[in-house]
Structures are given as structure tokens and as C-alpha cells.
Amino acid sequence: MSIAEQPALSADLATVGHWIAGRAEEDATRFAPVYDPATGEVARRVALAEAADVDRAVVAARTAFADWSQASLAKRSGVLFRFRELLAAGADEVARTVTAEHGKTLDDARGEVQRGLEVVEFACGIAHLMKGEASEQISTRVDSTSYRQPLGVVAGITPFNFPSMVPMWMFPIAIACGNAFVLKPSEKDPSASLILARLLAEAGLPDGVFSVVQGDKVAVDALLTHPEVDAVSFVGSTPIAKHVYETATAHGKRAQALGGAKNHAVVLPDANLDVAADAIASAAFGSAGQRCMAISAVVTVGDEAGDALSAAVVERARALTVGPGAADGSEMGPVISPEARERVAAYAGRGADEGATLALDGRELVVAGHEGGFFVGPTVLDHVTPAMDVYKDEVFGPLLVILRAASFEDALALVNANPYGNGAAIFTADGGAAREFRSRVTAGMVGINVPIPVPMAYFSFGGWKNSLFGDLHVHGREGVLFYTRGKVVTERWPERAHGVDYGFPTQT
Template identity: 65%
Template sequence: MVSRISHWIGGATLAGTSGRVAPVFNPATGLQSAEVDLASAAEVADAVASAKEAAREWRSASLSRRTGVLFAFRELLHANADELAKIITAEHGKVLSDAHGEIARALENVEYACGVPELMKGGYSEQAGTGVDVYSIRQPLGVVAGITPFNFPAMVPLWMAANAIACGNAFVLKPSEKDPSAAMWLAQTWQRAGLPDGVFSVVHGDKEAVDAILTHPDIAAVSFVGSTPIARYIYETGTAHGKRVQALGGAKNHMVVLPDADIDLAADAAVSAAYGAAGERCMSISVAVAVGDAGDRLVDAIAARLPKLRIGDGADPDTDMGPLITREHRDRVASYITAGAESGATVVVDGREADVPADGFFLGTTLLDHVTREMTVYTDEIFGPVLSVVRGATYDDALELINSNQFANGTAIFTRDGGAARRFQFDVEVGMVGINVPIPVPVAYYSFGGWKGSLFGDTHMYGPEGVNFYTRGKVVTSRWPDPATSTVDLGFPRTR
């Protein structure tokens, strides 16, 4: 039976009134499991009005009260991780272990936000002038919004909402309409944790809802994660309407393998980083740059591992890789394999020919060798289980390849040479760097974000930069009457 997924406004589920809905599928079966309401601009306005009212109370809540809610939310998220993981797998398709990994990273961000009494501290200068004290404080913005992608339906919203709420803001979430149930689960859990109604809202929708968020005068800031073209649109439209915007775009993450690298370690890393979650991760490795004589050894080692991966329903604990999110996306990814082969790449392992379940949106793992920078499999963000191997004669060739790419989200180098690793971290023009670590996602007390076409705006996500993004600084300069000249009886001698 197809269920209905509605909005969460003012602490309650509200059915949509726009008359528009979108289907939600189980990618492992290909069957529709639900339909989700798509919000009109008026429905977004209702959510913002509720959030604006709630923000007035929440910004006045003590830091200890906010911390109590965050700790309670953290405990509920931890205790009910199995339930949330099943929801994620049912609508996204990723295997349960990946879903649990997503929740674990979300928990890190909630735990960081639990330290809000420390994070919100300002500074104080006594006697900056004669009888004058100066101090700084950070205050919430009011109503802020997040527009999040399908690939991490729990983690990315909590990259944003945990800090935003901890800092005293009300948060309006517009999740992907492809897997919306996780957002509703988060909303209900925030309520169970004691968060006042209206502080966390969920409006489902498509471009109409996005545009309503970007243009609404009462939304002070917008956070976004998604593709580069949409990130640019979000940034330009939001800032044109006077908002703070952090917009994280696409990626084409390279993994450099030097000749001295541990090839088994590098091959294991490449397989997990390229094919985990069916490659639908902004930090997936999509290009392996094999330097010198590492090429044949690396390709052979990766190819030997791929037949061992079991592809199927992510709810099966024995599955290593699940389906892609939609039939259309699967077909798009498959078309890149065809294009790569036609343009001269060597198809070492062909995912189009894999033995995968007939139902659902499945595609096997693909390994392409001798890929060049002119091929679309190299230039475009594919977002699927396709790994391209580019050969480079030297370290400098690999570095130049990465630094000339339009994307600069994450990168990695595999080597035993500490000098080469240190040089790489210094020279590479990418926002997040791994040394013998294929997916260098920062821990919660740092911040996440790329460079160049992978980030619009100047603020990275979560961590210290997240706190700064969801607050604004205020400096107070104060002068009080000198006690020696005051006419008020202070109860002690007026001496200097």
C-alpha cells in the first residue's frame, strides 16, 4: 500500500494543500512505496511563520536548556539508530551498514553541538578605555533553512540543524523528495527530545519550494548540498535576496597512487571509496591516478576484488552494494560507461553486464582504465559505481591533473613516502585531503567543504565555521559611573 508523507509544521504533521505529489520508491524493488506532498510557496510561508514565532522563544532559552534538548536528542538518535537505518535503506537503497555509518557521523555533529555553552562564548576586555569595557557576543540569526540531497537523508540535515538549533535559531528543512521519510523521523525525534514546536520544520517539495525558501524575507540564511549547477543557482539567488548562503557543490575526487604505495591497501581503499553506497557520495573516489608503474598493479588488484562484491537489497545484511536511487539515474550512469568505451577507455569491469537483481534500480560495479581528461567519464560528476583510472608518468603529472580540475572537494594520496605526502598536502588545491585515507571527511570539530566549483560562498559546513555561519557577532562598549563619584550608597567608602 502506498503511504502519504506530508509536511511537519508547528510540531505536527500537516497534509499538503498544493495538490501536487511525487512518488517515492524502494530502489531495491522498483516499487512505489509512498507519495510525498510537494509544497507551494504558501505552505513554505506557513512553515516560516511558525518558525519565526518559535525562534523568538528559542533564542531566549538558556544555553543549559538548549544543551539539555541536544543531549536528549543525541540519546534518542543513538538508541533508535536501527529504526532510522531501516528507513534510510528502504528509500535510498544503501546497505544497512552504510546507513549506520551515516547515523554515526550525524551523531558526531550532534555531540559537537552539545558543547554550545563553550562554542557561544565571546570575549571581554576590561578597561579598554578609562572606565570603559568592551565585550563581544554571538547571537542567532532567527529563521534559517537547509536544502539537502538524497544521498545522506539523515546526516546532512544534522550537519546543519544541530548547530543551527544549538545557536538559538529555528530551522526549516527541505529534504530531497526522493527519500523524505528520514526527515520526518528527525522531526518527531526532536519533538520527543523536548524541542519547542516550530523550531524544527520540514517542508517537502521541488523547485517551487526551493525558490520560496530562497526569496522569503524572513529566512536569514540557507545551507545547501548538491550538484554544482544547483549550488550556483542557490548561492546567486539566495545572496541576491540578502541571505547568507553556504552552497556545497559537486565533486570529482581523485586518489593518487604512487609507485611505492601499498597496492593492497590502496586497492581496498579504492573499492570501498568508489563503490560504497553505489558511488552516490560527494566524497566518493571517482578517479584513481596511477603514477608510474603503479598502474597495472593497481588495476589488477581492484579488478580482482570486484567479483567478490555482492549486489542486492540493502536490507540484506550480506549485501555489499545496493541499488541507485532511481531508474533514470541508473540509466544515466550506464550511459557514461557506453560513452567511455566509445571514446577509447578500456572497460576492465563492465557494470552493465553484471549479474544483478532484475527488479529495482541496480547497476554493477564498473572499472575503466586509460581514461583521459577529455572523456566525459572524467569531466562529469557521474555519481554512480564507476571508477576511472588515469595514468600519469610522475607525481607532478598527477598534481597538475587534480589542480586543473573544476572540482576541488576531496582528494587522497597513497604512498609510504612522508615527504611526498607532506608536499601533496601543501601543493594540492583541494579543500579536504587524505593521506592513505580515501574519504577524508573531517571530524565534527573541524569543518567540511571543498574549493573552486565544489563550494559557493566562503563558509564550510558544520564545526566551528558552522557555528559562525548560524550566528552573527555583536560588540558592546559600555561605560558605568565611577563609584567614587556616584551618588548611590554602595555601602563602602568611595576611594580611588
């Protein structure tokens, strides 16, 4: 939908605004609609920041950094412990807000909040994570010690598909390390960010250490070029990730930009068919396929195995209950916008035109009572080839493509030839094949009979190739390294002379 086609936004609509220097702000000169994807109606409006708004948030962050960076590790972890308890108690409020604006089912939204909580819990251990190293006597009477220190003001630019989890991949660790953080969430589902800001304030985080600026490209570019922003974390599509990385680094900032994906699942003939089909259907259509770790391409080895798997996945996908995310029994909700729905439909049609078999067509799905919602049903294209656009491009919706390979080597070569390298999985009962795949596949996260190999918070998340710009992944140990910089101190003290007065009390 173009700007000209967007509905007029009444001032009577609830406004989702910014959080700057410890308080909510709703004033703005520009606004964008926030939809309820289940009905297609405008539910509220979101303020769009100007460069001046970004500057106020960054200035507040720089001011707060001076004291926060000197706060004890115990104080920082104490704030995060309290935030963890408040978030756990308010998890359902966050989840329902995510469902209302994103469309995913409540179960998916609750799972998202839980995964974010795990990063908060990891960050609570910052006193251990910030430990340096020391060596005594590196030369005669010379010792050396290393430290990790915070960067300053860091920014996070996050996508619509996980409006609570992805910000929590970033800010708990950044704040625990002593930085001040400015979040620019997606304008499509902005409200969860304000709940997180409020809970951080209730937990005792000083004003200015965490701010939220809502907005579009204006806010993004202001953060990427602001001289007082020291680092930028980003998650989104590959073209935007490349722009973010190149712009941020050109302006002297540290940057990590996670891009798109075309995650593959290779299914060998010896795999348990039911297990593989269950896992693939869930991984392809959960959250309406709007996950950067969703399985969007399956490569079967052998035509017989391919036919059987295709039929099994279609059977499971056809049985999924599609409906409003908040409704009991819904297993898949709508996509985020009418543009997303049209994109899925267009790729399904294009794939069929290019010669793929449309094994399951979800384009005409209508949910009774929600005819205006942004619904598209699970869609499966079989007999896809690597030359087809539906395979080459990231569709980001409930569309699964199935390709055939003659051998394990052919399947592995196909996966490795893809320009994306976020995640890859293999389904097999052969330990040797699994080990070979694990070792040779060019992806940052690998699953063995696990369709979505998202690591726990104490490991790091990130891909290879066009799925990542930068050298450090998010959360885990690499997250701590990204939000800090190293300092090494080398020291020598003169040898003490005998008879020195140490100031101890004596009796004469």
C-alpha cells in the same frame, strides 16, 4: 523518467508529508513517487509543498524564534542531549528507513546515522562554542566585549544520498545557536526527516523551531526568496548549488552551498598496493558511489604501477556482493533511481567509445529476484584521459576512472586542474611526497593514505573551487560562525565618587 512517464499514485499509498508547527501534515495537491530502489516499485508517495506551505512553516519558525533565541544555553543543550539519547535508541529505525528509500546497505545507513550523531554531540557543547571575547581598558576606563547571536530563521536544502546525516550537519548547530530551522529534504527519500522531527519534539523542542517541508523546486525557490528566511544551507550538485547561492544572496540571505565533486586518489609507485586497492575499491563503490566524497578518479604514477593497481581494484570490485541493501551479505545496493542507473551506463559506454578501456563492466548486472531494481554493478574505466566526458563530469554512481601520470608533479597538476576541489587523497610511503601533496593540492579535504578524508564533527566539512559557493563550511566551528552573527559592545562607566551610598545595611 519524465513526469508524464511516472506511475499514477494511488491515494491508498502511504503518504510522507510535512512537519509544521509541531505536527504532521499529509494534505497536498501534488505528490511524487517514492521508490524502493531494490525492487523498482513505488513504495509510498510524498507530498509536494506549494509556496503557501513554505510560508506557513517560515511564519511558525519566526514566531518560535522569538522565545527560542532567548532560551538559556543550558535549555538548548538540554534539548539536544535528550534528542541525542532518543536518536541513539532509535538509530536502527532511521537506518532501515534510509535503506528502504535510498537503497544503501544497512551498514552504510547505520554509519550515516552515527556520523550525524557526532554533530549532535558537538552541538551539545554550545555553551562553550558560543563564548565571545573581552578586552579590558581598551581606552581609559573603556572595555569591549564580543558576542555571537542567532540569525533568525534558517533553511536547509539537503540531497538524497545522506537523508539523515546531511540534515544533521545543519540543524543541531543552527538550533543550538538559537535559530529556528526549516528543512527541505530530497523528495526521493523523505521519510527519515519526519523521524528526526518526531524525536526532536519528544526531546522537548518547542513547536515551530524545527519544521520539514517536503517538495521539489517550488519549495526550494520559495525558501530562497522568502523575506523571513535569513540564511540557507545547501548540499547537492554544482549547477544547483550555484543557483541556490546566487538566488539566496540576491535576496539578501547568508548562504553556503556545497556542490559536486570529482575526488582524486593519487597512487605513487611506493604505495602499498593491497592497502591502496582495498581503500580505493571501498571508497569508489561504497553506497554505490553515491557519496560526494567517493573516490571517482585514480591517478597512478607510472604505467607499471597503473597496470598493477587497475588489476587489483578490478579484482576487488568483481568480488563485491551486489544486492538489496537490507539483505544479509549485501556489500553494495542499488542506485537511487532508474535515471541514475541509466546515467552510469551512458557514461561507461561513452568513455569506452572515446578510447578508454572498459576493465570492468557492470551495466548488465541483474540481481536474481530483484530484476526490477535499480542495480548497476561496479564499473572501472582504465586509460582515461582528462579530455573525456567521463572524467570531466560528476557521474555520481559506481563508476571509477583510472588515469596515468608520468610523475608526481604531473599527477598533482592534473588534480589541481580539475574544476572541483572537494576531496583528494594520496597513497604513498614517502613522507616528503605526502607533505608536498598536502600543502599544494587545491582541495578542501585531504587524505594521506586515507581515501575518504571526511572530518569529524568538531572540524568543518567543505571543499574548494566549484565544490563550494560561500566562505564557510558546514559543522564544526565554521558551522557555529555561519548560524550566528557577531556583536561587539564597547562600554564606559563614570568613575565612582567617594562616599556613594551602595544601599548596604548599616548599624548606627
